[in-house]
Amino acid sequence: MPVFEAIKLALQTLQTQKLKSAFTLLGVCIGVMFLITVVSIVEGMGRYMKDDLVGKLIPLNSFELRSRPNINIGDVDRSVWEEYRRRPRLEITDIPPVREMLPAGTKTAIVSSDNISVSSREGGKPRTMQVFAVDADYFEIKSLAMQEGRPISAQEMERGEKVVVVGVDAAERLFPSLTAIGREVKLGGIPYQVVGVAEPQGSVLGMSFDNFIVAPWFSQARRLLNTRPNIVDGLMIQSPNEAGIPEAMESTRAVMRARRHLRPAQKDNFAMESSESALAFWNKIQGYLVMAGVALPAIGLVVGAIVIMNIMLVAVSQRTSEIGVRKALGAKRSDILTQFLVESSVLGILGSAIGVALGIGLAQVIAATTPLPASVAPWSIFLGIGIGAGVGIISGVYPASRASRLDPIAALRQE
Numbered sequence: 001m002p003v004f005e006a007i008k009l010a011l012q013t014l015q016t017q018k019l020k021s022a023f024t025l026l027g028v029c030i031g032v033m034f035l036i037t038v039v040s041i042v043e044g045m046g047r048y049m050k051d052d053l054v055g056k057l058i059p060l061n062s063f064e065l066r067s068r069p070n071i072n073i074g075d076v077d078r079s080v081w082e083e084y085r086r087r088p089r090l091e092i093t094d095i096p097p098v099r100e101m102l103p104a105g106t107k108t109a110i111v112s113s114d115n116i117s118v119s120s121r122e123g124g125k126p127r128t129m130q131v132f133a134v135d136a137d138y139f140e141i142k143s144l145a146m147q148e149g150r151p152i153s154a155q156e157m158e159r160g161e162k163v164v165v166v167g168v169d170a171a172e173r174l175f176p177s178l179t180a181i182g183r184e185v186k187l188g189g190i191p192y193q194v195v196g197v198a199e200p201q202g203s204v205l206g207m208s209f210d211n212f213i214v215a216p217w218f219s220q221a222r223r224l225l226n227t228r229p230n231i232v233d234g235l236m237i238q239s240p241n242e243a244g245i246p247e248a249m250e251s252t253r254a255v256m257r258a259r260r261h262l263r264p265a266q267k268d269n270f271a272m273e274s275s276e277s278a279l280a281f282w283n284k285i286q287g288y289l290v291m292a293g294v295a296l297p298a299i300g301l302v303v304g305a306i307v308i309m310n311i312m313l314v315a316v317s318q319r320t321s322e323i324g325v326r327k328a329l330g331a332k333r334s335d336i337l338t339q340f341l342v343e344s345s346v347l348g349i350l351g352s353a354i355g356v357a358l359g360i361g362l363a364q365v366i367a368a369t370t371p372l373p374a375s376v377a378p379w380s381i382f383l384g385i386g387i388g389a390g391v392g393i394i395s396g397v398y399p400a401s402r403a404s405r406l407d408p409i410a411a412l413r414q415e
Contacts, residue, residue: 006070007406027304028351028391029358032384034072034298036359036376039383041366042289059141060342061245063206063274064111065098066090070234070273075227087269089231094259098235105240109138110217112233114225118213119186123174131187133217133225140164141238144214149181152216160218165196167210187215188224234364245274260406299388304351312344313401344396345389352388356381 058064067161068084092110099108112133119126137267138144145170155214156163163183171180171194180194192215201209215221222228237252239245249272256270360376 022309025347025351025354027300027307028348028388029355031297031300032352032355032388033305033359033362034300035294035387037354037362037366037374038294038297039290039380040280040359040363040374040376041372042286043377043380044363044367045289046286048373049210054165054175058273058275059143059236059238060275061242062141062236063249064234064236065256065274066234066271067275069271078132088260089228089271090234092230092232093174094256095232095235097259098237098255101238101255102237102248103244103251106139106244106248107141109141109236110135110232110234111138111236112217112222112225113169113230116173116188117222118170119291120174120184122176122178122183125275127173129170130212131221131225132212132214133219133221134214135217138214138236138237141236145199146196146201148179149194151196153215155347157216158218160216160220162190162192162219163195163216164192164197165214166194167198167208167212168200169208169210170213173195173211180373186214187213187221190220192219192221203392239401249274277335278291301391304348308344308347308392309395309399312340312396313402333404337400340400340403341393341396344400345392348395349385349390349392350388352385354393355388356384359384 010096028337067087067090089349095108095110102108110133111131115128116131118129118131119124121407132138136154144151144165146165150167152161152163155161164187166174166180166185174185175183180197183194184191185194198210198212217232222232226233237248239248246277247282252272253268260267260269268274360381363374363376366372
């Protein structure tokens with residue numbers, strides 16, 4: 001039997017048995033719909049991580065020298081955390097030797113940060129905000145442009161002036177409906193003057209990147225962030241281009257190992273994190289999300305396969321006489337097998353096609369109404385259709401085989 005004729009017969013059968021066909025489509029439709037939705041959300045989050053979020057965590061062509069990793073890589077056992085805690089902290093005296101050995105054109109910035117109490121006369125009760133104490137090229141490395149005012153100057157950084165730049169969310173909380181420039185904000189009770197409001201940095205999953213305050217490292221802010229004023233959390237290092245990152249990292253590693261008197265066999269007791277570290281962290285999470293997300297749709301697809309098989313078995317028993325007539329008129333066993341396999345495949349493909357359309361729609365609704373990003377990957381559409389067809393074929397093999405083996409004489413006797 002030609003395939004097109006088998007498809008035509010299958011569509012005619014679906015049209016005459018609408019209710020039964022609808023129930024058959026339901027399981028595959030729901031399974032594929034959730035598969036497309038989950039893959040779209042994970043894909044969208046992955047694209048956001050690579051294109052936007054990683055740049056906010058670790059700027060382009062840069063890495064950060066720290067005493068221990070700042071990005072949690074997930075499955076770290078207690079002994080590793082204990083080793084991190086025993087590591088010597090990065091000190092201000094470590095910074096000049098590292099800077100001296102970096103290639104020409106490299107930018108650097110000391111960074112210390114913590115959540116501390118911040119208040120203003122206009123903002124009412126004190127609030128906890130993330131405060132950064134930085135120096136030198138911080139605003140250039142982070143590409144932190146100003147929405148209002150100006151960044152902290154190099155002279156103000158060196159002298160430790162009591163000036164700050166605030167994020168737009170911090171400005172709105174501290175100075176509701178007021179211009180922040182020139183106003184006073186207190187960090188741990190110490191007054192600072194606002195000289196700039198940074199452009200919006202956005203948010204991810206509802207977490208704002210605009211609720212921050214930046215102050216000079218050499219001001220009193222560093223004493224609020226670390227009990228020992230000579231301690232720094234990290235040193236941001238940015239190469240002029242991507243090709244220069246390995247050289248900058250190797251020179252930094254050599255200086256730090258020499259300063260800490262590490263023997264060749266000993267591991268580094270400091271960390272250097274680049275954008276690859278953040279992407280590795282996300283890729284690990286993404287793998288878990290995909291596995292968890294695919295497990296639920298798989299249940300729906302299994303249910304759909306069972307439903308299709310059972311309904312096809314019922315169809316075989318109901319159409320026994322029809323099968324007998326076709327065989328008596330010369331239909332081969334392969335013709336009957338093809339007819340029922342095509343019917344089950346058409347059911348699977350139609351169910352998956354509807355599921356794909358609903359999945360795309362649901363992904364768009366989620367992206368529009370929640371903080372979750374969603375991006376429909378073209379490969380996931382083909383995957384959904386392919387899975388639907390596969391479910392239809394696999395679940396139709398037994399009923400089709402059973403139908404093709406019916407004895408035509410015995411089939412004609414049944415009504």
